[in-house]
Amino acid sequence: MNSTKRNKLEAKGWKLGDAQDFLALSDEEMAFIEMKLALSRELKARRLHKHLSQAGFARRINSSQSRVAKMEAGDASVSMDLLIRSLLALGASRKELARFIEQSKRRVA
Amino acid sequence: MNSTKRNKLEAKGWKLGDAQDFLALSDEEMAFIEMKLALSRELKARRLHKHLSQAGFARRINSSQSRVAKMEAGDASVSMDLLIRSLLALGASRKELARFIEQSKRRVA
DNA sequence: TGACTATATGTCATATCTGACATATAGTCT
DNA sequence: AGACTATATGTCAGATATGACATATAGTCA
Numbered sequence: 150m151n152s153t154k155r156n157k158l159e160a161k162g163w164k165l166g167d168a169q170d171f172l173a174l175s176d177e178e179m180a181f182i183e184m185k186l187a188l189s190r191e192l193k194a195r196r197l198h199k200h201l202s203q204a205g206f207a208r209r210i211n212s213s214q215s216r217v218a219k220m221e222a223g224d225a226s227v228s229m230d231l232l233i234r235s236l237l238a239l240g241a242s243r244k245e246l247a248r249f250i251e252q253s254k255r256r257v258a
Numbered sequence: 259m260n261s262t263k264r265n266k267l268e269a270k271g272w273k274l275g276d277a278q279d280f281l282a283l284s285d286e287e288m289a290f291i292e293m294k295l296a297l298s299r300e301l302k303a304r305r306l307h308k309h310l311s312q313a314g315f316a317r318r319i320n321s322s323q324s325r326v327a328k329m330e331a332g333d334a335s336v337s338m339d340l341l342i343r344s345l346l347a348l349g350a351s352r353k354e355l356a357r358f359i360e361q362s363k364r365r366v367a
Numbered sequence: 368t369g370a371c372t373a374t375a376t377g378t379c380a381t382a383t384c385t386g387a388c389a390t391a392t393a394g395t396c397t
Numbered sequence: 398a399g400a401c402t403a404t405a406t407g408t409c410a411g412a413t414a415t416g417a418c419a420t421a422t423a424g425t426c427a
Contacts, residue, residue: 177346184342184352202403213386218405228384228414229339233293237286243293247360251352311373322416327375337384337414 158182162225180253186223187253188232188246193221195239210238267291271334289362295332296362297341297355302330304348319347 158165163182196206196217203217212235220227220235236246267274272291305315305326312326321344329336329344345355 177343180346180352181343184355203405204403207386211386213388214404215388215406216386222405224406226384228337229342230337231385233338234286234290237289243289243360243362246293247356250359251356253352312375313373316416320416322418323374324376324418325414325416327373331375333376335414340414 161223164225184250184253185227185229185232187249188229188236189221189223189227191241191245191249192232192235192239195236195241196221199239206235206239210235270332273334293359293362294336294338294341296358297338297345298330298332298336300350300354300358301341301344301348304345304350305330308348315344315348319344 155165165178196203201209202214203221204214207214207217212231216227216231217235220232233246236249241249264274274287305312310318311323312330313323316323316326321340325336325340326344329341342355345358350358
């Protein structure tokens with residue numbers, strides 16, 4: 150991972166391990182973050198596809214516009230639980246969720 | 259869902275919606291719980307396969323034996339985040355995680 | 368029997384997540 | 398310009414999850 154990428158993650162509030170050389174990051178840590186970011190991207194795509202505003206969607210899932218924005222921005226304060234429950238609420242199937250997770254190895258930018 | 263199944267879930271601390279007839283449960287709610295239970299089963303299977311005790315595994319992931327027991331028991335106090343991070347720590351790949359999620363539609367008992 | 372190991376279960380202080388709110392930014396329309 | 402809509406971002410009180418601990422249960426071995 151280059152430092153640009155790292156900076157982007159840290160700007161979103163991610164606390165990235167205590168790796169000494171400041172660049173290394175465990176594969177597991179990275180995989181987990183990438184999964185969340187993938188779910189976050191899919192969430193936004195699905196919401197837009199349904200022509201829902203963040204506020205409208207928030208109402209549906211008893212959340213708030215600001216939290217939906219954070220979910221879609223890949224904010225570190227958002228749990229996997231919330232991302233998955235939100236995707237399910239948008240009609241995502243297990244199969245689709247599985248695909249998002251399997252294919253999550255993507256660029257962060 | 260029959261009431262036996264529901265009782266088993268409620269015994270583990272799951273708060274199952276407010277469905278009026280006490281049997282109906284949203285597909286999304288059910289899918290989410292089943293995913294967690296599937297991950298929980300896989301976690302136990304992988305740990306045993308590696309001949310690790312709950313205490314030994316807990317040490318590895320900076321957790322505690324009791325929390326590992328709860329993870330494997332499908333306790334409602336365990337988050338998806340923790341389950342997934344734990345599986346990654348046991349060496350599960352994205353592909354495997356995806357499979358567990360896709361195939362999570364299984365019996366609860 | 369007792370010692371040891373593994374797992375289960377309940378509790379709790381603290382850490383983390385969440386919805387809500389305020390406010391900022393940006394685009395569109397009249 | 399001002400009004401309106403959508404999204405972003407920071408903060409925070411309350412809710413939920415967490416590791417740690419105590420303790421229970423059950424199996425094995427000598």
